[in-house]
Amino acid sequence: MLALGAGLMLARVARASTEENWRALSLLKADEALRGFEADRATATPAGAREADFGRAVALLVRQPLTPEQVEEARKLFTALADSGTDDVAQGARYFLGRIAQHHLEQADPAEAARQYRRLLAEHGASIWAQTALTRLVLLELYPADPAGAPAASVAAAEKLLAEARRPVTQSELHLVLADAIFYYGLPPAEALPHLLAAEELRQLDPPTRADVLVQIAEVSVLVGNRVQARRFYETFLAEFPLDQRRFMVGQKLKGLGGGTPPGVGR
Amino acid sequence: MKLKQVGIVVLVLGYAAAAWLVWRHSHRATGTERVTIRLCHWQLEGTVREGLVAVARRYEQLHPEVKIELLVVPENIYRQWMRTQLVGGTAPDLIEYTMYWGRIEELAPRYFTPISREVAEPNPYNRGTPLEGVPWRDTFLDGMTGPDGYNTLMREYYAPTIAMFTMRLFYNRTLLREITGRDEPPATWREFLALRDAVNAYAKRDGRMLSTVINSRDNSWWLAIPLLHGMGSHFSPQLDHDHSLSLSYWEMSLGWLRGEWSFRTPEVANGLAVFREMGNASQPGFVQMRRDAAMLDFLRGHGLMLCAGSWDASSLRREAPFEVGAFRLPLPDAKDPEFGPMMLGPVSDGSVQTSTPFYLNKASAHPAEALDFLRFLTSVEGDQIFVDVSQWLPAIKHVRPTDFSQRFMPFYDGYNWGPNSYFNGTGTEMTMFFLQEMHRMFGPNGSVAAFQDEMERHGSVYSDRDLQAHLRDSRVAFNTDDVTDTARLRVSGETDRLPASPALLEAKYYQTAREMARAVQRRQAAQEAHP
CATH class of the missing domain: 3.40.190.10 (Periplasmic binding protein-like II)
Structure with missing residues (x-):
């Protein structure tokens, strides 16, 4: 009994210590977290050791001064973790392998990043790591390394990935970046409208983004001749964002649509 | 027999050690000494310093266990002083900073604590006011959507504000x-x-x-x-x-790069x-x-x-x-x-934009107390005290401007395309270049054309610097988000947000990089055409 109690206590201490290391890392105290994870690893169970190695590798990505050698050390740790299991740590490690290829190397390797993301999606499609990877994979489709490609084809390829989005937060992110790419490439704004409407319906937007999306839906609705929809979204915007700088301009737009301006427009 | 006794002793000692460790992890040292919260700012105007002192003294009445120390550093040395303090780990708990000074993407993840979770909760100091139960962020006149309140690149709320200017x-x-x-x-x-x-x-x-x-x-x-x-x-x-x-920063910057x-x-x-x-x-x-x-x-x-x-x-x-x-x-x-x-x-x-933001120092020894003071400072009572003494315009709803400051209330019934102005162009470097060269417009020999010529000759040098810094800072922010969001995910297990920067912001990174590459190609082609 005593041994069991001691074991449970020590496990609790180990868990608390791991949590403290992650907390330190959430505040970017990389040195402190690294020391903690290294200490944990010495006494950890196999599962605890994997968590500690994952923590070490993640911390290496922000320990200053950040050197290419340090990133390479992190990459090796992630590779070992990703190739030696299918657990959450392995998935997280594969996601980070994609991120290293995408943003950490002196010369980015988008093909390698896409390969890691696609593998994660194929093997663990619904996991949070795969869903996060999906939002980065869409960017690689939308903005290929070779800028000579046709924008419409890039958007079409990215739209196909929507089928892989299993969580509302992922769906929302994907619709937003698709609408934004359509605007950026100067494709017909009407093509962005379904994405904006879908993003709004998913109710995942933070307040500043929601304000933008409501205005965007209304503005594009005017362009496609859907005045009823435009009015509805202008009015929703005015009701939800009484202090937004665009209030006067939206009031003018509503006047332009006819049918009067809602009370309280302008201050 | 002896070996068994040794084993029991080891087990008991192990149990005791584990119990002590658990106790140490779950109990904070409690002392009776007064906690000191230090706040630094550069506001030497009129009665502004007195306004902050008045709020601090009222807070100390409510919380005798806390002492608020206000450090005023002149504006012309403030930034250098603050940097030194931050690097040396001796910066105050609460720090006035404005993103207009630039490089917030580099500073914020390293030195300032995001308060997104806290601002989603009501401010307890608003009990008994019309703002009771309202999320803290929605008690600000701009909903904390100003560039210091909400950092779009980091997708985090950072700094509560106390005033508004015109x-x-x-x-x-x-x-x-x-x-x-x-x-x-x-x-x-x-x-x-x-x-x-x-x-x-x-x-x-x-x-x-x-x-x-x-x-x-x-x-x-x-x-x-x-x-x-x-x-x-x-x-x-x-x-x-x-x-x-x-107009977003990117519409302004990429529009400049594209020659729009x-x-x-x-x-x-x-x-x-x-x-x-x-x-x-x-x-x-x-x-x-x-x-x-x-x-x-x-x-x-x-x-x-x-x-x-x-x-x-x-x-x-x-x-x-x-x-x-x-x-x-x-x-x-x-x-x-x-x-x-x-x-x-x-x-x-x-824009309805509130200002004079205070960031919470990541290295603060008393983050809970510092944050509590910020809540009071930006409550109806706290901001009213500040506004009454400083004669500045309020940042909080239901706080009344004084009869004197009332006349400076902003005029909103007009066109406005957001906080990004043609003056700022692509960012800090271009702004500084504008200020450095604006003299060409003035005086009997000055002209708008002389200024335009200079901007055309050298403007791209400065806009390139801005955008290169922006790309660099963006990569740092993406990496920081990956790491901090992963760390939070490991602790909380919440899955309502993805452990990464918003994809929309990363899209802007790719758009900027593409437009910069194109601009370089265009310039090279132009140079080859007219060597």
Whole structure:
């Protein structure tokens, strides 16, 4: 009994210590977290050791001064973790392998990043790591390394990935970046409208983004001749964002649509 | 037998050690000593310092266990001082900083604590007020959506704000009466120009050194932002590619890179023409003058008006030996014979944007207490105390401005395309280049064309620097988000947000990189065509 109690206590201490290391890392105290994870690893169970190695590798990505050698050390740790299991740590490690290829190397390797993301999606499609990877994979489709490609084809390829989005937060992110790419490439704004409407319906937007999306839906609705929809979204915007700088301009737009301006427009 | 006893002793010791570790992890040391929270700022204007002191003293009454120490560091050395303190780990718990000084993407993840979770909860100090139960962020007049409140790149709320400002022309009412026989300031741009001519004639007649406007390098910055933005409002829809009725940093920057706008764009050039008139109505050498020196000039009666922000209003009220009035610079309207055809309509004072933000230092030894003070400072009671003493405009809903500060309330019923102005262009480097070269517009030999030529010759050097810094900072922010969001995910297990930067922001990174590569190609082609 005593041994069991001691074991449970020590496990609790180990868990608390791991949590403290992650907390330190959430505040970017990389040195402190690294020391903690290294200490944990010495006494950890196999599962605890994997968590500690994952923590070490993640911390290496922000320990200053950040050197290419340090990133390479992190990459090796992630590779070992990703190739030696299918657990959450392995998935997280594969996601980070994609991120290293995408943003950490002196010369980015988008093909390698896409390969890691696609593998994660194929093997663990619904996991949070795969869903996060999906939002980065869409960017690689939308903005290929070779800028000579046709924008419409890039958007079409990215739209196909929507089928892989299993969580509302992922769906929302994907619709937003698709609408934004359509605007950026100067494709017909009407093509962005379904994405904006879908993003709004998913109710995942933070307040500043929601304000933008409501205005965007209304503005594009005017362009496609859907005045009823435009009015509805202008009015929703005015009701939800009484202090937004665009209030006067939206009031003018509503006047332009006819049918009067809602009370309280302008201050 | 002996071995068994040793085993039991080891087990008991192990149990005791584990129990002690658990206890240590779950109990914070509790002391009876008073906690000291240090806050640093640079606000030496009028009674602003006293305003902050008044809030601190009230908080100490409510919390005798906490002492609030306020450190005032002069503005001209503040940034360097703050950096040194942050790097050395000796910075105060609460730090005033503004993203207008740049590099917030680099500073924030390293040194400041995001407070997104906290601002989603009600501010307990608003109990018994109309803001009871309202999420803290929604108690701010701008919903904390200003650039310091909500950092779009980091997708985090950071700094609660305590005030709001507008740019105004303050005037010597006694002198105005003497010159024009009237009390009222000009109501239109043409009236302003007529007043300038009257001042010049008066000065010549009396042999006095008198300027229409006392200006400074600092305040011309704040004047140029709304002026160029307002004058450009007729053109702005052409840059609004995402149909949000607001120009984002990227629309402004990528538009510049693509050549969609420049300082020769007719509407922007009109803004420069009005800015030139303002500069020519100002005292010679103002482009080198700091705002404190300019205020002294005004107080000594060397000018009829002072170009300044409402932040200086209480200083003027306290120091001026004459009656001071204030008015909004009347920009040309749609009826103006010269600029009218390119004006959309009335121009607003800008976004509802609150300011004077305080960031929570990541290295604070007492983050809970520091955050609690911030809650009080930005409660209805706290902000009212501050506003009453400082004479600044409030940042919090249901806080009343004083009778004196009421006159500086912003004018919102006009066109406004967001916080990004043509003046700021692509960022800090371009802003500094504008300020460095704006002298080319002023004086008898100055012209808008001379300024435009210089911008055309060298502007891209500075815009490239801005955008390269932006790409670098973005990569740092993405990496930081990956790491901190993963760490939070490991601790909390929440899956309602993805452990990464918003994909929309990463999309902007790719768009910027593409446009920069294209701009380089275009320049090379142009160079080859005209070596």
